[in-house]
Amino acid sequence: MDFSFLDVYKDSFIHGFVTTIEVSVVALILSLILGVIIAIFRISRVKPLEWFGTAYVEFFRNTPLVIQIFFFYFGLPSLGIDLSKFMVASLGLAIYTSSFIAEAVRAGIQSVNKGQMEAARSSGLNYIQTMWHVILPQAFKIIVPPLGNQFINLVKNSSILALIAGGDIMYAADEAAVDYDVIPIYIFVAGLYLLLTIPLSLAVNFIERRWAKQGSR
């Protein structure tokens, strides 16, 4: 294995690694917020909100991420909206991932016993307070594993940045591939992604076990 490409492209890879982390973190937080909001829309009794939530989920999870990213990047400028690459990548990833998260959260909320909502409402909490203090904490305990999957997918999907010259890990790999054998490059890149996704997996497992313990108390 010849890893000499690192002599020349070390800085590109460091820069790419940082970019991938930045985009992933921003997208992760945004996707969680968006996902919860859309999930609440989906189960709302206000019809227009429910319709909006359903349309959002079905549109964004059923179209390829590449197309969404290209639309945000190349398409929006013609409407006078010119977003930076960082914005396109974080927003695009967040919106795409949030459609999956919304479904997970909705399933979680609906699996919480209906009596919880009724009890909380009759003890004087309003709808939003009930959601925030009673329903969502229980729902999240159930959906940690599927959420973890979505976050891991998000990190890997961030490689789509390379397509819009986004300067992420994959972009650095493409740069190096001009002069060097690609196999060592891709093995190295796989290692970099593992460096990000494995701690994420471990963290999800950890949270799952901790919350399970709390729940059984």
Add this chain to the structure above:
Amino acid sequence: MRFNKWVVSLLLIMMVMVITACTSNSENSTDGSSIENIKKRGKLVAGVKFDTYLFGYKDPADQQIKGFEVDLMKAFAKKLLGDENKVEFKEVTSKTRIKLLDAGDIDLIAATMTVSEERKKQVDFSNIYFLAGQSLLVKNDSTIQSIKDLKGRKVSTSKGSTSAKNMKKMAPEAILEEYENYADSLTALKSGKVEAVTTDDSILMGMQQQNPDLKLVGGQFTKEPYGIAVKKGNSELQKELNAFIKEIWDNGQYATLYKKWFKKEPAKELPTDSVLQTN
């Protein structure tokens, strides 16, 4: 020791990846693309561009692959196999072409590929069949007139091309953005994401013909001689290609094809490998 087991299995997977990579690398035979095998197979498999107007592109009207390089390969198939239709065109990009050649998916590359010393370490080239030069494509109302005006401005090109390297050397202060292919590089210009596309003038000319609101500026600031690439060590096919290029040059077929695509007379003689030294 749950964690240990886990690390060990992960290392095992990585090792398998490395080993498979090594073994696939070691089979460097060129047998698959020997002239004998091409004849036995009854068709030539040529890697050409599908997105480069004038050289190799898919005509949206009839889904046919057309272009100068496509016609050259048809003529080569006729010489080799007696029928210009005995050639299959596979799409390559600057990024994928050497890998596809090495993997044996294609017999040769005729895809606006600049002959360079670096690349000679990876593939063998035929004699030069076209001389292009790097230039700039900008919008008609752009203030960019030459490579000197690029300081701090965004310029796009295609991944894996020599244009990116030249740009880093000749205009280090330009902000270079590399896209997957020329189509995306052009889209970046048209949507205002970059201010110029840079690559060989021959390719830019094709883009300009399809987009009259764009213009070429800055002249040729490099020399980009194109050669047909064969797998390293396949000297038999390389010699056959050299003989072919000389033959169509001498009998005038080259000039006919050149005029068909570029609407002008070719140069007095084909450039030789020595143009490389002037780079």
